Amino acid sequence: MLSKVLCYALSGIEGFDVDVETDISSGLTGIEIVGLAGTAVKESKERLRSAIKNSGFIYPAKKITINLAPADTKKDGPSFDLALAVGILAASEQIVTREYKKYVFLGELSLDGKLRAVCGVMPLLISAVQQGYNRFILPADNAKEAAYIDGTEVYACDRLSEVVDFINGNVQLTPVRHTTYESSLKNCPYDVDMSDIKGQTVAKRAVEIAVSGGHNILLMGPPGAGKTMLARCIPTIMPDMTFEEAIEVTKIHSIAGILDGDTGIVTKRPFRTPHHTATIPALIGGGAKAMPGEVSLAHNGVLFLDEMPEYQRHTLEALRQPLEDKKVTVSRVQRTVDYPANFMLVASMNPCPCGNYGSKTAECKCTPREIRNYLGKISGPLLDRIDLQIEVDNVSYSEFTDRTALETSKDVKERTDRAREIQRLRFADNGTICNAQMTNAMIKKFCPLDDNCERLLKRAFEKLNLSARATTRIIKVARTIADLDGQENISEKHIAEAIQYRSYDRKFND
Amino acid sequence: MTEFNDTEALLLLNTIDGIRLKRRHALLAIARPGELLTRIDYYREKIVGIIGSDLFEKLKDALRRNLLDREKDDLYKHGITAISVYDARYPENLKEIYEFPALLYCKGDISLLKKRGISVVGTRNASRYGLNVTRDFVTEFSRAGLNVTSGFARGIDTMAHKSALDAEGSTTAVIASGLDICYPAENRSLEDRILKEGGLFVSEYRLGTAPAQFNFPERNRIISGLSEALFVPETRIKSGTMITVNHAVEQGKDIFIVPANINQPSAEGSNLLLKQMQGALVLSPDDVLDEMGVPHGVKEQKETLQLNIYEMKILEILEKSEAHFEELIAATGLNANELQNVVFNMEMNDLIERTSGNYFTLK
Known part of the structure; x- marks a missing residue:
């Protein structure tokens, strides 16, 4: 007997349909899987035998041939298990109806016949729906994730036997109820809040500006000054993700297998902190399967590089292209995949190897050469992509800050949301969404400076010894400050404030 | 027989590695260097008595091989003027010190050698305070028309040179290596700037001499010797600056020191010196200028600003x-x-x- 069962597989973040064809004939007992099946698929033979047996069915003692069509595309992962089992049971006529042809099957089998969750369900379902498939049978643990996709009829099962009973018409299942994104958005509190940070007024303000305009930011300060804490607060004041953004993020996280099964969708903006020993493939994406890297996992969120000069130089340089293009192309022998990588870069660093350069309280023991080598790890082109550079300082605030009421993330977020809205309207026809992404032409158009501003800029440059390439950065940041201020035009005070956020230039220029 | 003038003779003497400060001075006590080398055979016994026969042979060899032309070419290529102690352009100040340098290699404006001036030296790892003091004082010195001499090291020295140039004053850098070597290398742009803006580089070492450790204390006597006073913005206890201060004391120069935070490690030397010589204490650039008898204008009034x-x-x-x-x-x-x-x-x-x-x- 021959059977044909539908399954789905992923290539990057796009899915494609796979026909699982099973033929059972007389001959030497055994099972052969063909069609460029990877190791995990080949290994499923053993899982199939046990799972079928332990679910109360008979594993046919005949020659079983399984073909995964199209046969010229590489397939890997355990998500074919369920489809293979259904194929064998249908071919051996233990499934008695033709109902199984209506569904797409996804799921991994455990030896006792239970269904285990698989990675990448969200992108699989999205592709499948686009290609006209809308009925799915999935492991129960993947149900939450699948519930967000419109236009689907998803049945979640716990065991193989349940699947067979359902197809044979012995039990009735109700499809998984759809969840709306809005409902899940509500219950996702962050575990940090801006009001937890005492003092650091300058840094907080800079972070607010950075988030408003989508600017990358560099936090400089001695160890223990609270750079990481500040960075962690950044997602809490970023605008809520739209459903489309959430789906994009969830797709990537689903492929990487880091999706939280309880929520099924990523509602919080990602905050990724790769360790400084991270390799280029870990950061950018790669491996035999061309998996997404940290820059893609941080898509629509924050990529935080703690102690940036500790990263290997070539790893940092690899960030330049995704920072520019907002996506990465990962090419490997078997596949080439485009992953989105639109993240906000937040970096922190000590001012020198010992951390005390310019400190009030401790003496810096580093030689100028050491400091230069340390700073030299961050190249000019990379620094050029960081609009704000601020100093985070290590002081005890008890005296003068306990009095002031501290703003919560919610308060700050109201302002950043407003500034984002202004930008959205401004760039509606330009394909950009925030000030940081303005091109030179756009700067000319949207950031006209009056004579006073020009004069101020010129004077500040001479006085503070700023580098020429700081100009566009200062103007972009001034545009964002003006937006926060609700002003149509950039005025002197906006320029003046923007100049204050060039600490790196000022600190190391003399 | 070739005739040598004094400068030529000193250039030749400098090519012999074994003849350093002490021996050179002993040789000069015999006769003027031109005379000494022109009639080298006549003085043979006395010379051998000081430097030994091996070095004497080397010296004769140097004369025979006509190394002088090469030395002069090198100087010409680098735009360096060699000034001997017998030269009219040699500063009187320097002649008076113990073990004065017999030959100075100079690059830049050599008239600065005779200009009234003050030397400013201090720690390499300076505090913000030290740097600010340096900048403020040197600015006033320059405005009052003094040449500012320093040692081209990191920290206070670098700040002193820069501030003098910023105030459109003149500055002299006395270095502990040959003039073709820039040490510390990160000051290369400062070297260019000093030369471009009419400053002067001075060294007593032949071209190609590396900045060896033992050159620095020797060099320090020239820093203090070139000026009539020494100003120390900030110094550690164990440092080259302390050596310069000792030289200045021996040479009978005025010394000026500002007090500093007693907890500041980079200023421990300053405070220690003040404890020993309270007369050195100054609190403003005007204190220094008054003490030196340099006329200085009343401080220019800052434009009155309307403050909110x-x-x-x-x-x-x-x-x-x-x-x-x-x-x-x-x-x-x-x-x-x-x-x-x-x-x-x-x-x-x-x-x-x-x-x-x-x-x-x-x-």
Whole structure:
């Protein structure tokens, strides 16, 4: 007997349909899987035998041939298990109806016949729906994730036997109820809040500006000054993700297998902190399967590089292209995949190897050469992509800050949301969404400076010894400050404030 | 027989590695160097008595091989003038010191050798305070027309050279290596700037001499010797600056020192010196200039600025001590962004200065 069962597989973040064809004939007992099946698929033979047996069915003692069509595309992962089992049971006529042809099957089998969750369900379902498939049978643990996709009829099962009973018409299942994104958005509190940070007024303000305009930011300060804490607060004041953004993020996280099964969708903006020993493939994406890297996992969120000069130089340089293009192309022998990588870069660093350069309280023991080598790890082109550079300082605030009421993330977020809205309207026809992404032409158009501003800029440059390439950065940041201020035009005070956020230039220029 | 003048003879003597300061001075005690080398065979016995016969042979060999032309070519290529102690251009100040340098290699404006001046030296790892003192004092010295001599090292020295040039004054750098070597290498742009803006480089070492450790204390006697006074903004206890101070004391120069924070490691030497010689204490550039008898104009009045209420409040606070941004926020009641604007304007008007870690001080 021959059977044909539908399954789905992923290539990057796009899915494609796979026909699982099973033929059972007389001959030497055994099972052969063909069609460029990877190791995990080949290994499923053993899982199939046990799972079928332990679910109360008979594993046919005949020659079983399984073909995964199209046969010229590489397939890997355990998500074919369920489809293979259904194929064998249908071919051996233990499934008695033709109902199984209506569904797409996804799921991994455990030896006792239970269904285990698989990675990448969200992108699989999205592709499948686009290609006209809308009925799915999935492991129960993947149900939450699948519930967000419109236009689907998803049945979640716990065991193989349940699947067979359902197809044979012995039990009735109700499809998984759809969840709306809005409902899940509500219950996702962050575990940090801006009001937890005492003092650091300058840094907080800079972070607010950075988030408003989508600017990358560099936090400089001695160890223990609270750079990481500040960075962690950044997602809490970023605008809520739209459903489309959430789906994009969830797709990537689903492929990487880091999706939280309880929520099924990523509602919080990602905050990724790769360790400084991270390799280029870990950061950018790669491996035999061309998996997404940290820059893609941080898509629509924050990529935080703690102690940036500790990263290997070539790893940092690899960030330049995704920072520019907002996506990465990962090419490997078997596949080439485009992953989105639109993240906000937040970096922190000590001012020198010992951390005390310019400190009030401790003496810096580093030689100028050491400091230069340390700073030299961050190249000019990379620094050029960081609009704000601020100093985070290590002081005890008890005296003068306990009095002031501290703003919560919610308060700050109201302002950043407003500034984002202004930008959205401004760039509606330009394909950009925030000030940081303005091109030179756009700067000319949207950031006209009056004579006073020009004069101020010129004077500040001479006085503070700023580098020429700081100009566009200062103007972009001034545009964002003006937006926060609700002003149509950039005025002197906006320029003046923007100049204050060039600490790196000022600190190391003399 | 070839005739040598004094400068030529000293250039030749410098090519012999074994003849350093002491032996050279002993040789010069025999006769003037030109005479000595022109009639080398006549003085043979006395010379051998000082440098031994091996070195004497080397010296004769150097004369025979006519090394002089090469030496002169090298000097010409680097734009260097060699000035011997017998030269009219040699500074009188320097002749009076113990073991004066017999030959000076000079690059730049050699008239500065005879210009009235003050030497400024200090620690390499200077504090913000030390650097500020250096800048403020040197600026006034330059305005009063003094040449500022220093050692081209990191920290205070570099600041002294820069500040003199910034104030459109002249400056002399005395270095411990050959003039073709820039040490420390990161000061290469400063070297160019000093030469371009009419400064002077001086060394007693032949071209190609590396900045060896033992050159520095020797060099320090020239720094103090070139000027009539020595100003020390900030120094550690164990340092080249202390050696320079000792030279200055021996040479009978005036020494001026500013007091510093007693907890500041980079200024421990300053405070120790002050304890020993309280007469050296100065509190302003005018103290130094008065002591040296240099006329100086009344300090130019800063343009009167109309201050607003916040600026006055900030000045009032900073007059007491430096303050952090947070303190200023608490005192003025302004928002972070408003205060950023106020302090930026004050900074632009030279009223205050932002130091690291978001602290502010009066300028």
